[in-house]
Amino acid sequence: MIRSKIDRRKFLKLAGVGGAVFASGLPGWAEAQGMAKTDDFLWVQLSDTHWGFQGPPNPDAGGTLQKAVAAVNELSPVPDFVIFTGDLTHTTDDPQERRRRLTQFKEIVAALKVKDVKFIPGEHDASLDRGKAYSEFFGPTHYTFDHKGVHFIVLDNVSDPAAALGDEQLAWFKADLARLDKDARIVVFTHRPLFDLAPQWDWATRDGAKAIEMLMSFKNATVFYGHIHQEHHHATGHIQHHAAKSLIFPLPAPGSQPKRAPLAWNPAQPYSGLGFRQVGAKPAANRFDLTEFPVVKNT
Amino acid sequence: MTTCAAVTWTRRRWLKAVVAAAAPAALGPAYRAAAAPREVVIKMTVKRFEFSRKTIVVKKGVPVVIEITSLDVPHGFAVPDFHARAEIVLPGKATQVRFTPDKTGEFPFLCDIFCGDKHEELEGRLIVRA
Numbered sequence: 157m158i159r160s161k162i163d164r165r166k167f168l169k170l171a172g173v174g175g176a177v178f179a180s181g182l183p184g185w186a187e188a189q190g191m192a193k194t195d196d197f198l199w200v201q202l203s204d205t206h207w208g209f210q211g212p213p214n215p216d217a218g219g220t221l222q223k224a225v226a227a228v229n230e231l232s233p234v235p236d237f238v239i240f241t242g243d244l245t246h247t248t249d250d251p252q253e254r255r256r257r258l259t260q261f262k263e264i265v266a267a268l269k270v271k272d273v274k275f276i277p278g279e280h281d282a283s284l285d286r287g288k289a290y291s292e293f294f295g296p297t298h299y300t301f302d303h304k305g306v307h308f309i310v311l312d313n314v315s316d317p318a319a320a321l322g323d324e325q326l327a328w329f330k331a332d333l334a335r336l337d338k339d340a341r342i343v344v345f346t347h348r349p350l351f352d353l354a355p356q357w358d359w360a361t362r363d364g365a366k367a368i369e370m371l372m373s374f375k376n377a378t379v380f381y382g383h384i385h386q387e388h389h390h391a392t393g394h395i396q397h398h399a400a401k402s403l404i405f406p407l408p409a410p411g412s413q414p415k416r417a418p419l420a421w422n423p424a425q426p427y428s429g430l431g432f433r434q435v436g437a438k439p440a441a442n443r444f445d446l447t448e449f450p451v452v453k454n455t
Numbered sequence: 456m457t458t459c460a461a462v463t464w465t466r467r468r469w470l471k472a473v474v475a476a477a478a479p480a481a482l483g484p485a486y487r488a489a490a491a492p493r494e495v496v497i498k499m500t501v502k503r504f505e506f507s508r509k510t511i512v513v514k515k516g517v518p519v520v521i522e523i524t525s526l527d528v529p530h531g532f533a534v535p536d537f538h539a540r541a542e543i544v545l546p547g548k549a550t551q552v553r554f555t556p557d558k559t560g561e562f563p564f565l566c567d568i569f570c571g572d573k574h575e576e577l578e579g580r581l582i583v584r585a
Contacts, residue, residue, distance in 0.1 A: 247572055283569035317569040318531065318543065355535035356563045358575070414563070416575055 195304045196440075198235040200228055200270070201433045203382030204402035206280060207264070208257040209246035213405035213418035216426070221264050223451050224403050224432055229269045231449075235434065236303065238270050241382035241400060242278025242314065242347030244290075251289060254281075258293045274301070278347040278383065279314040287315035298325055300332055305439040306341045313348045313361040320362040330370055341439045342377040349381055349399065351392050354410035359384055368392050376442045384410065385418075386429070387448055398446060401431040427451045494518040494553075501544060501566065502526040504573035512582045515559050521552040531568035534581055543568060556583040 205221045214220060228238060245257040258281070265273060275294040282290045287297045297312035309332060313321050321329070336342065344350075350364035361367075371377040378396050385402035386409070405418040406429030422428050427450065436445035495517055500507040502525065513519050521539075523532050525546045532552055533540040539554035544566075566577040 247569075247574075249571060279569045279574075284571065314569075317529070319567065319569070355533070355567075356565065358565060358567050414580075415578070 196436065196438045197304050198231075198233060199303075199435050199437065200231070200235045200238045201241055201380055201382075201400045201435060202228070202238065202403060203241040203400040203432075204243040204278065204385055204404060205240065205261065206243055206246040206402070206404040207261040208248065208253075209404050211418075213421055215421060217404060220403055220427065220430065220451060221261070222267075223427075225265060225267050227449060227451060228432065229267070231434065235270055237272035237274060238268055239274040239345060239380075240265070240276070241345055241380065242276050243280045243382065243402075244275065244278065245281050246404075247280040247284060249284065251285065254285070254289045255292070258289060262293060274310075276310050276345055276347060277312060277314050279317070279319070282312075282315045283317040286317075287312070290315075298328070304437070306343055306437060307336060308343045308345065311344060311346045311350075311367065313346050313350070313364065318362060319348055319358070319360065321364070321367055326363065326366055326370075329367060333370055333374070336374070338373060339375050341442060342371070342374055344371070344377065344379045346379065346381045348383045349390075349397060350379060351390065351397060353384065353388070353390065354416075356411060357416040359410060359416075368395065371395055378444060380435070387431075387433075398433075398444075400433050401429065401448065403430055403432065403451065406430065492517040494520050496520045496522055498522045498549075500524050500526050501530045501532065501577070503528060503571050504577045506564075506566075506577065506579045509579045510582060511564070511579065512584065513556055515556055515583050515585055518553065518555045522549050523552065524549045528570055529568055530566045530570050530577070532564065533567045534562060534564045536562040536581075540567065556581070559583045559585050 202224060207221060209217050244261050248254050277287055277290045277297050282297065291297060297315050298310050300309050311321060312325065313319055316322055348361050349359055350361050350367050353359040372393060380398050382400050384399050385407035386399065387401055388399035390397045407416055407418060419429060431448055431450045434447045434449060495513060497511055497519065501523055521532065523544050525544045527546060530544045531541060532544050537554045537556055539552050541550045541552045544550045560583055562581045564579050564581050566574060
């Protein structure tokens with residue numbers, strides 16, 4: 157796997173503090189190639205809501221998701237769609253309780269003004285029953301859709317509790333990519349990172365390198381994922397991978413300490429480290445402008 | 456005479472060489488064990504959400520076999536720093552993971568098959584000493 161870290165100075169220049177903005181892509185490349193222009197649009201990524209979690213890392217676990225929904229509803233302009241990148245619910249051994257949490261989650265997010273809402277599973281939703289309950293509520297765990305010139309591919313690296321995509325899904329992925337032009341605009345959504353971010357914390361996908369290899373011949377491919385409960389940016393060759401914050405508790409930087417334990421709730425700054433992301437897609441320029449929002453203002 | 460002495464010396468040397476070459480086969484596994492460190496087998500179990508050993512101490516350069524059995528549901532066992540991983544650890548069936556630690560220090564091992572609510576806490580430390 158080819159890896160390259162985004163230059164720290166370049167990142168800081170782009171990111172700023174607070175409502176960080178991160179530009180991803182190769183601006184100007186598409187125009188230089190004389191490609192047809194497509195509409196710019198916005199989408200919002202929310203992740204790792206863990207509905208059903210209870211514990212000191214978030215004393216408002218029963219209210220944070222509703223606050224996030226309210227914050228998304230205040231966005232102007234309104235995004236074209238919203239996607240939740242997994243761990244919608246916190247896991248439970250009880251199949252009935254799992255369905256109760258999925259039901260409650262679905263009811264809460266129904267308050268989103270944006271009606272095009274997409275979902276992908278996380279291991280907390282799907283690993284204990286191989287996606288059975290999740291699929292009853294949200295349909296297939298891997299699928300594609302197209303929007304304003306961008307081809308979106310949702311990959312499921314959680315229904316197998318071993319965190320693998322599996323040969324069958326990889327074959328499906330390969331077949332889907334085979335019908336695309338090499339300069340197609342492609343966005344991949346997953347829950348876990350496809351690359352080995354921190355295998356010692358289980359922040360990886362067993363066969364993720366195969367999926368990345370399949371993407372390598374495409375000039376304009378970007379991956380958005382969750383799982384690690386923090387904003388993170390990484391590149392494998394020319395493919396950018398962007399992790400989103402959580403809406404339940406933040407986790408420490410990859411490998412920064414022995415245990416991947418949640419960061420403590422800060423009463424002086426409640427909800428700090430939590431948030432969601434707006435993505436400004438500029439397909440003609442093959443560019444994504446990422447803006448990070450807090451759950452509540454001033455956090 | 457000179458020629459004869461040379462032949463005798465050569466024959467002795469040849470016999471010495473033959474004996475040296477044949478020794479490992481003649482002495483069997485014991486001789487080979489002296490040449491390369493013997494594998495250390497470490498038996499342990501795993502259940503939700505606990506490894507029976509929280510710490511494993513091994514020696515650098517000595518091959519290790521972790522023989523692990525699940526007491527409840529399928530689990531994983533991985534030591535990423537040494538690229539050592541079990542495909543799956545099934546209940547009631549011993550799974551072996553072989554590796555040779557080639558560096559000293561303290562390294563995490565973990566369950567890498569999602570097993571429930573406290574899966575993220577199912578981990579331990581491998582200590583490799585010189």
